[in-house]
Amino acid sequence: MENISLKNKVVLITGGTGSFGKRFVRQILKSDVQKVIIFSRDELKQYEMKMEFASESRLRFFIGDVRDKERLYRAFDEVDIVIHAAAMKHVDACEYNPFEAVKTNINGAQNIIEAAIDRKVEKVIALSTDKACAPVNLYGATKLASDKLFVAANAYVGEKITRFAVVRYGNVVGSRGSVVPFFTKMKETGTLPITDERMTRFWITLDQGVQFVLDSLERMHGGEIFVPKIPSMRVVDLAKAIAPECDIKIIGIRPGEKLHEAMIMEDDARHTVEYESYYVIQPEFPFWSKKFAEGGRALPEGFAYTSDNNQVWLNVNELMELTDEKTD
Numbered sequence: 001m002e003n004i005s006l007k008n009k010v011v012l013i014t015g016g017t018g019s020f021g022k023r024f025v026r027q028i029l030k031s032d033v034q035k036v037i038i039f040s041r042d043e044l045k046q047y048e049m050k051m052e053f054a055s056e057s058r059l060r061f062f063i064g065d066v067r068d069k070e071r072l073y074r075a076f077d078e079v080d081i082v083i084h085a086a087a088m089k090h091v092d093a094c095e096y097n098p099f100e101a102v103k104t105n106i107n108g109a110q111n112i113i114e115a116a117i118d119r120k121v122e123k124v125i126a127l128s129t130d131k132a133c134a135p136v137n138l139y140g141a142t143k144l145a146s147d148k149l150f151v152a153a154n155a156y157v158g159e160k161i162t163r164f165a166v167v168r169y170g171n172v173v174g175s176r177g178s179v180v181p182f183f184t185k186m187k188e189t190g191t192l193p194i195t196d197e198r199m200t201r202f203w204i205t206l207d208q209g210v211q212f213v214l215d216s217l218e219r220m221h222g223g224e225i226f227v228p229k230i231p232s233m234r235v236v237d238l239a240k241a242i243a244p245e246c247d248i249k250i251i252g253i254r255p256g257e258k259l260h261e262a263m264i265m266e267d268d269a270r271h272t273v274e275y276e277s278y279y280v281i282q283p284e285f286p287f288w289s290k291k292f293a294e295g296g297r298a299l300p301e302g303f304a305y306t307s308d309n310n311q312v313w314l315n316v317n318e319l320m321e322l323t324d325e326k327t328d
Contacts, residue, residue, distance in 0.1 A: 005081065005123070005217050012037040012079045014066055014112065015086030017045035019175035020127065022052075023206045024083065024213065029056060039075050040086065041065050066108030072115035079119065083213065084112050084126040084150075087143070091131075091256050094139040105142035106149070113153045117162045125217055126150045128168040128225070130202055130261040130307075133268075137256030147225060151283050154222040163222030167213050168263055170202025170230060170307070173322050179235070180242065180323050187243040193251045199235040200260050200307040203314060204228065205322060212278070221292045223283030227263045227272075232310035233319055241319035264305035272299050279305065 006028055013021045016038035025036055037060045040046060046061045053059050064071035066086050076082065087105050088094055094101035109126065116124050128147050131140035153164045171178055186192050204212075208230070216226040239248055253259065264272055264279060272281045273296030280296065282288060314322070 006031045006033045006214075008032060008034045009080040009122075010035045010037065010078055011081045011083065012039055012062075012075060013083045013085055014039045015084075016040050017042060017049050018085060019172065019206060020085050020209060021083075022049060024085075024210045025053070025059070027207075027210050027214070029053075029058065033058065035060060037062055037075065037079065039064050039066075039072075065104075066111055067103050069111040069115060072111050073119060076115045076119035076121055080122045081217065082112065082116055082121050082124045084109070084124060087127070087146075089129075089139065091137050091139045091254075094142065095137060095256055098138050101138055101142050105139075106145045109146040109149045113149060113156070113164065116164075117153070117157050117160055120160065121162050123217060123220065124150070124153075124162065124164045125213055125220070126164070126166050127213070128166050130168065130170045130263045131258075132168060133262040134265050136258055139256075151223050151225065154283065155285055155287075163220060165216060165220040165222060166225040167216050168225055168227050169204050169209060169212065170261060170263065171204070172209055173203060173205050175206060179238065183239055183242045187246060190245075191247045191249050192239045192243055193249050194236055194239055195251055195253045195257060196259060197234075197236045197248075197250060198259060199253075200232050200310075201235060202230050202261055202263065202307050202310070203233050203319075203322070204230045215278075221289075223285060223288060225281035227279040227281065227305065229277050229279070229312070231312040231314045232307045233314040237314070237316050238319050238323070241316045242323055244316075260306050260308040262304065262306040264299075264303070266302055266304050269299045269303040269305075272303075273297060274299055 017040045035058050039062045062075045088101045129143050132143035135141045135144050147166050150164045150166050212228045268281050272279050273293045
C-alpha cells in the first residue's frame, strides 16, 4: 500500500531508538516525509542512531520521557503523525517494578493522548502486543489499559482533528527483546532452556511489523485495533532452528507466562471484522459507522484468534530463514 499519509508530514516516533523505531525510520525516510523526530530517554542510543543516519538531514532527536507531559507538549509542536512505540516491555521487569510499568505504559499513554489532542496532531498509532489480549501478567495488563485509553480517546477528542488507532501483533523476530538473541547466546552452553514443549507463539518480522503500521495509518478512521494475520510457531521448533545441535531442557512455565498467546478473544470477536490479511477490532461507539468496515466479513460465533488454533504455521526450515534476519 502506498503511504500517501506521509507526504510532506512531520512524523514523531516515541521510543524511536528501539528495534521497531530504527526499522520504521529507515523505511519512511524513503518517502516524501518532511521531517522525522525521534523521542526517547537514552542519549547514548540517540547518539548511536544519529551516527547511523549521519547523512540524513530530515532526522531530529528529542530527549524526553512519555511520563513527562510538558516535554511531550513541546515535542509535539507542529507534528502531524505520532507512532507510539515507547513502553516498558520486559515481563520480569514489569512484575518486579509494577508501578514503574503503570507510569510508563498507562500514564504515558494518557500523556500522549492529551498532548496529541492539544497540539492538533492528525493521527496517532499506538503499538500494542498479543499479551494485552486476556492478560495474565502486569505488562499485558498495562498494555490492555493503554489500548483502551487510545480507543476511547476518539470519543474524548470531541470535534478536534486528532484520531487514534492501535496495532496489535505478536513476537517480532528481528527485535532485541525477542527470544532469538537469547537462544543464540545460549547455543554456546550446548543446552537451550524451554519452558514447555507445547508452547506456541505468533511470529512476525520487523519489516512486516513496520509495513503493517504504515498500512494501518492509511486505513484508520479512529478507534480501531488492527491485528495482522501472521503465522504461529512452536517454541521448541524455534530452538531447533537456531541450534539443532543443542539439547533441550524443559524448565517449566515462568510466572506471568502463557502456554499460548491470543490476539482476539471471543468477546472481542463479536465486533471484529475480517479482511484478507488482517482483522479490525471495531470500537463500540454510537458514532462508529458501518461504512468504515466496507469489504470486511463478520466472524463466526465463538471465534478466537490464538497461537494454537492458527491456520498458518512455520516449520523448522522456515524459522531458520526468518532467524537469519538482522536484528536492529
